[in-house]
Amino acid sequence: MRYEAITWERLAETLAGRLDASAPADGSDWLKVAVDGPPAAPGGELAELLAEALRTRGRAVHVVGTAGFLRPASLRYEYGKQDPDAYYDGWTDVGALWREVFGPLETGGTGRVLPDLWDPVRDRATRSPYVTLPPGGVLVVHGPFLLGHWFPFDLTVHLRLSPAALARRTEETWTLPAFARYATEVDPAGTADAVVRADDPRHPAWTGLGG
Template sequence: MRYEAITWDKLAEALAGHVDASAPGDGGAWLKVGIDGPPAAPGAELAAALAEALRARGRPVHLAGTDGFLRPASLRYEYGKQDPDAYYGGWTDTGALWREVFGPLEPGGTGRVLPDLWDPAKDRATRSPYVTLPPGGVLVLHGPFLLGHWFPFDLAVHLRLSPAALARRTEEPWTLPAFARYETEVDPAGTADVVVRADDPRHPAWTGLGR
């Protein structure tokens, strides 16, 4: 895989330009972008920069993270607080994401999405009000393991860390087997439309668009 050096700002601008150009001319559909990567990668920061660049182009944006759609602690920690298999497949409420985020953005949908569902710190529902993303708007969703659920992304970006960099920068080392499993089962670098090498967050590199 061939990479070219780029800055995070230029990356966000390039992605925003591609998404804006891909939108239908009648503004009658929603586009969905996934920023996939482990917590050790700056996925949330890239997603925020992309959202800002899209808004500067006049695109309404709904920015969301999977950390707002975690399951209750009783389900996440059913097999202990440090079970990598549960972390991989049981922490995120993917059903809620389909129902509350992706479903309303399907053709003929209402555009009425839920910003988040569960507060993991307080371990209770957030009770956030629904927001409406106008037709022609863009969903930007960030989080780990996004590419293993068949979410209907129009553009999928994977932030890749080498095993050594991931081990060095991961604050919760017990999660590392989950990311190894993700590599084996999903091959995110081979699945994504764009891959960003983020071993050194100061010097990202990417594969470009249309690879």
């Protein structure tokens, strides 16, 4: 896999340009983008840069982080607070994402998206009001383990860290087996539309966009 150097700002502009020339693959009125990567990667920052680049083009954008869709602590910690398998497939409320984020953006949907559902610090519902994304708008979702759920993304970007960089920059080292499992079972670097090497966040490099 060949990488070329790029800045985060230029990356966001390039992705926005691709999206501006694209139509939703599912026939709906909304484009959907994944910025996939571990917490150690700057996925939230890239999502916000992309949103800004799209807004300058006159597109309405809504950014959702999967950290706002974690399941309650009683479910997340059913097998202990440091179980990597539970972290991999049991922490994020995938059903809620389908129901509250992707469902409203299907063909004939209302466009009413819930920004977040659960506050993991207080361990209670956020009670955030719905946000209406108008037709022609773009949904940008960022977080780990986004690929492999059949979410209807029109563009997928994977932020890749080498095993050594991931281990060095991950605070919760007990989660590392979950990312190894994700790499093996889903192969995000092989399936994403674009892969960004983020070992050094000051000097990203990427594969470019295929197609």
